């Protein structure tokens with residue numbers, strides 16, 4: 001089983017989505033199930049409703065999963081297994097106060113060394129532990145040997161016991177810390193491959209050490225994907241960045257298929273530039289992913305979105321634009337030279353259908369054309385339409401074309417009227433109302 005494990009701490013961004021997509025693709029390739037695990041143990045950072053939003057986004061992208069679990073639901077296992085570790089002397093009660101730990105941190109800083117726990121409580125006798133009447137955390141003992149693992153993308157890693165340290169697994173309130181809950185859950189759900197962002201590389205030896213200590217010997221494969229950076233700030237994308245939020249991109253009119261295409265293409269060797277997820281499942285290889293971080297390039301996404309919009313079925317596009325007429329889908333595609341999203345196409349359509357004022361400098365001509373069209377019979381062809389208006393109004397040349405374009409499209413430039421007309425001829429009454 002594979003897993004995608006988001007925290008419900010903000011809007012899902014495209015860095016998170018890329019991880020979800022790669023897990024989905026690999027679950028299909030390996031013919032294994034995908035688990036969604038909502039990592040909600042850090043109560044203070046959780047935001048109400050974000051879990052539901054994440055699941056809605058996964059559905060929108062057709063990322064199908066076998067089940068959803070909430071990490072907080074496994075508290076009893078986290079605690080039970082911590083007791084097991086304590087009884088086996090692989091973990092110990094730590095009574096060190098926050099103040100003392102802060103002092104150790106300060107000392108390490110002064111010496112230019114990384115902070116490590118000094119091991120004081122590791123050697124307390126059982127009797128001493130029983131006699132101390134103070135709150136305690138549970139720490140796992142650091143490993144005796146180096147923790148090694150191979151990342152399928154980044155190669156071999158080797159961490160000394162000093163790197164791993166004796167770290168807290170249960171807090172004072174006996175809730176699990178991030179690494180502990182994560183390691184236990186990956187074991188409980190029989191996860192075979194962990195695909196996540198490289199911000200988790202340093203967590204991996206700790207999580208392996210926890211499972212080793214619990215006697216779990218099934219090897220889990222690891223893939224740490226490069227981080228996607230915010231193009232403007234050059235920093236790791238965060239759930240607080242609006243313009244990388246998946247919700248925002250969808251609201252702007254980017255198609256899920258295009259966003260997925262962009263995210264799989266980004267920093268990857270692919271046989272073509274434009275593809276669907278189903279196609280990507282055919283040829284996807286972890287080893288083709290670049291190990292360097294990538295910047296989110298919205299212009300590239302706009303280009304890919306245009307391509308997917310142009311490939312959409314006309315009726316489907318029209319429905320996405322709020323109509324149910326394939327002619328409107330065809331019309332929408334005409335605007336793809338200048339529009340890249342559903343929202344931008346919709347803006348052009350709105351200009352056609354909203355009530356017009358008057359074309360500047362051609363007020364009289366505009367009125368004449370409007371009146372003429374209001375009384376016109378149904379005209380099939382644009383050449384005939386021009387002829388008809390000229391016959392009725394004597395307008396021609398610039399005096400005909402400028403106001404006519406304005407009357408039909410609500411603007412002074414854009415695709416050829418002869419290209420637009422076939423798709424709007426059925427709506428003429430509405431357009432000149």
Ligand SMILES: Nc1ncnc2c1ncn2[C@@H]1O[C@H](COP(=O)(O)OP(=O)(O)OP(=O)(O)O)[C@@H](O)[C@H]1O
Pocket residue numbers: 005006007008009010014015016017018019195196197198199200225226227228229236237238239
């Ligand atoms: N900028 C990023 N690029 C690529 N992957 C990322 C990025 N940020 C997070 N991830 C990955 O997204 C997955 C879900 O993580 P999580 O929900 O904790 O997101 P987060 O953005 O790190 O959240 P928070 O900012 O609240 O810690 C993890 O596998 C994480 O490694």
